[in-house]
Amino acid sequence: MFSAIKLLIARRFPSLLQGSNRKFDSYAASRQEIKAFSNAAEREIEKLFYFHSGRCIHKWAHYLEVYEREFALLRGATIRFLEIGVSEGGSLELWRRYFGEKAIITGIDINPACRSRVDPPNKVRIGSQTDAGFLADVVEEMGGPLDVILDDGSHVASHILITFNLLFPRLRTGGLYVIEDMHTSYWAEIFGGGYRRKGTAVELGKTLVDDMHGWYHDNGQEQLDKTEIASVRFYDSILVIEKGNVAEPRHIKVGSDE
Template sequence: MSLYEMFINNTGRPIHKSGHYFFAYERHFGRYVGKPVTFLEIGAGNGGSSQMWKRWLGPLARIVAIDINPVCKQFEDEQVAVRIGDQSDAAFLQSLIDEFGTIDAVIDDGSHHMAHVSASFDYLYHRIASNGVYMIEDMHTAYWSEYGGGRGDPRSMIERFKGMLDDLNADHVRDGTVVPGHFTHRTIAMTAYDSILVFEKAPLINKVMKIIGDDSLRVNY
């Protein structure tokens, strides 16, 4: 059964998702199905999504859900751990890493406020697995002032994403205005969907340009 089928056939705890999100979910998190994975869900909601991730990812997956609402603690089971805390609190986020080890994948479905989204990303992204995936959903809120966003507002995660395209390609910037850093050397892809941003890491990115083949057949322009 596909993840989307699990969603539309759900009869358990409520799951609040947009149907078009499932293309991105299956595309970026499908690699973890049936594998040992530590999957961090920011925002426990009503507990239904954690159960969906557990069923889809399989028995080797450890789901860690966080929320500021203590009521969410009741959603724990043998595969789902729930911790109560603020997604923008660096000490709390570090406590998750201390307890559960390296996190392989993150889905931020928390407060959707720009300050919180940025704080979580800034602390966690460089600390997740070297081949990890970091997804932020419901980023239509990046255009809403009540969430700290707005088109062109530098606080908006979508505006940050636009600027980070230069960081992704910093190795090729010749005027020194962008300096390659950890993000440049560890990020293999950035993908944007309607309301979703995805960052994918790789432990080694081979950027060496080569010409392979019979050099005598090369056409000079």
């Protein structure tokens, strides 16, 4: 959840993070809440998370239901899963246990220390999420196109958009592009956000909704062609874009007219 960029800034310029930290820290679960969450865990992803004893994982509690809803059908399959942002490496362990041994799972991060925060068969590659050549090499190594791309990287608005433009074309038809921690879209400090500010992940999602409905307006498509977007799903702080091969819609009438 905390990217290498944010950690570096926090160490060198802690005052810059005070505003966003106050917002963020106010949502931290208490020990009693964590115990209640773990006792109520029913979904497989919840059980794997709350009883995890490996490397540190830091997630919002409500993300777990989203993961189960979006990823459950992929369990046990030979999928190619790329996570941007490795942090302490715990989430890669979680994905391995959840998806199973057939999955090809790779994490990328700009922090060289993340090389040591992975166990085979998972892999970590060090580089920038805005480096086109680096990303292309990672996808090729994974045997792309990819099935799931999860951006939990810098959370900087401009980085998210660049990465989306570079990687969405490398997603298979039917694949999922997931952007996490979209609440940073509202935070100007560090992340380049702001309420309804153009260029954030939230505004990207809104644009894609318009693009998806390009069949019905004459304003063109700003981000993607309408044929590429099967669905755009908003959750609290998570955006899921399903890549499609969408045919021109047709309305159909059946039954007899009175």
